[in-house]
Amino acid sequence: xxxxxxxxxxxxxxxxxxWLWMLLxxxxxxxxxxxxxxxAIAAVIAICTGGLSWFIYPFIxxxxxxxxxxxxxxxxxxxxxxVTNASGARTIDVQILPKAxxxxxxxxxxxxxxLVRWTPFEQKFTQEDAAQRLREQTLALGGNAIINVxxxxxxxxxxxxxxxxxxxxxxxxxxxxxxCPYCAETIxxxxxxxxxxxxxxxxxxx
Numbered sequence: 001x002x003x004x005x006x007x008x009x010x011x012x013x014x015x016x017x018x019w020l021w022m023l024l025x026x027x028x029x030x031x032x033x034x035x036x037x038x039x040a041i042a043a044v045i046a047i048c049t050g051g052l053s054w055f056i057y058p059f060i061x062x063x064x065x066x067x068x069x070x071x072x073x074x075x076x077x078x079x080x081x082x083v084t085n086a087s088g089a090r091t092i093d094v095q096i097l098p099k100a101x102x103x104x105x106x107x108x109x110x111x112x113x114x115l116v117r118w119t120p121f122e123q124k125f126t127q128e129d130a131a132q133r134l135r136e137q138t139l140a141l142g143g144n145a146i147i148n149v150x151x152x153x154x155x156x157x158x159x160x161x162x163x164x165x166x167x168x169x170x171x172x173x174x175x176x177x178x179x180c181p182y183c184a185e186t187i188x189x190x191x192x193x194x195x196x197x198x199x200x201x202x203x204x205x206x
Contacts, residue, residue, distance in 0.1 A: 001062060002077040003069040009085055009140030011077060011133075014065055017118040019058040026054045035068045080132070085139050094135040095145045096168070098184050103175020111137040111146065114165040122161065127151050130166035143170040145178075 001014040014033075021029045026046060030039035045053040057064075066076065077083060083091045113133040115125040130151060138146050149168040156162050173189075180187050183197035192202045 003074040016122040022061040023058040091135040108170040138170040145173040
């Protein structure tokens with residue numbers, strides 16, 4: 001589950017293991033996620049039921065989270081969905097460039113994401129999933145490109161079932177040229193085909 005704040009563009013993410021965290025931590029997990037009212041209610045109910053409710057909450061964890069963010073005015077974002085900011089820019093318009101653009105650009109800040117798979121039963125994340133999250137962060141910052149991107153992926157660690165981590169630098173590329181994603185030669189930003197390697201660039205956003 002992923003929820004987006006329409007005011008700031010920030011996206012809060014809940015993995016498939018939300019039920020597990022509720023089982024292990026109960027109201028503490030809700031407090032950690034700053035769902036304060038539900039955390040307080042869950043704590044009171046747990047005391048009144050002698051801890052019995054602790055084992056019920058995992059089954060309604062997703063419903064609680066969805067209700068909380070819906071009430072706060074956040075919108076749920078489906079995996080792979082194109083996110084748009086207030087100015088109309090879209091995540092697919094945020095480019096991941098193989099090198100810094102030759103023209104003028106402004107650096108915004110570093111962006112970072114780590115997608116953890118806590119159990120073998122959860123979805124296995126890919127580098128493209130991490131790249132999408134970097135695009136969303138960059139869009140929220142007002143950027144239109146990312147440079148210095150690097151990835152780290154592990155299928156298993158001593159405490160998780162694997163993760164994908166990505167770092168980059170969000171920028172505003174003010175140049176009308178970019179590097180071709182296939183040959184790295186300089187081309188026009190709106191080019192449909194690379195004049196150097198003849199790669200088809202129509203609809204390409206990487």
